[in-house]
Amino acid sequence: MFAQGVSFVTLIVLFYLGAERLLDNRYLNVESRVPTRFGLLIDLFTCGATAVWFVILADTFPDTVKHADQTGMELALTGNLSYFTLNLLILYLVDSLFIMIQIRRIYKNRTHDFTTTMHHHWFWLSLNVLGVVLLYPVIINFPNDQLASSLSFLVPSWTVPIFGNYLCLSLYIIILHSMRFFTDWWYAFRSYYPPDERMT
Helix, strand or coil: CCCHHHHHHHHHHHHHHHHHHHHHHCCCCCCCCCHHHHHHHHHHHHHHHHHHHHHHHCCCCCCHCCCHHHHHHHHHHHHHHHHHHHHHHHHHHHHHHHHHHHHHHHHCCCCCHHHHHHHHHHHHHHHHHHHHHHHHHHHHHCCCCHHHHHHHCCCCHHHHHHHHHHHHHHHHHHHHHHHHHHHHHHCCCCCCCCCHHHCC
């Protein structure tokens, strides 16, 4: 549960802090273009879809009240952590698509901090792709799923003990998302603090 909490918090904080600054730059700066209906709809959809996926992630946290014995709790933790990690994988894929859409829009509508913003979006896309690669082996936990079974041959055999044991997997995603958070925060800090401060 701690692993899920670390992953959830470190992702949602930067996701929405970054989205807030992006929307500030796009709609509230003096040099911001007049928004189009379609452009605003894209921003509403991407923010809304990401919010829905965080709700799905939150719903995979186990309910400790339902399990009176340790064995039952461990089985629940194993299943919930597997679904949680699979949803993380899907979140990285979906957000990668959204970032590519934003990169295209930023390129078309350039502002004073175009270079910095583009660098940070390409950096976020790289983090997402790396997250997909590093979380992909979680599909081995779904042997009865036809799609997962057909793609499991892509999983290196040495990762199976890590992704097949919920304690190892917990430690893995704690380390992965802690490193992701601090790397993201360090490199893309200028996209997280208020634009007024960035301009002065």
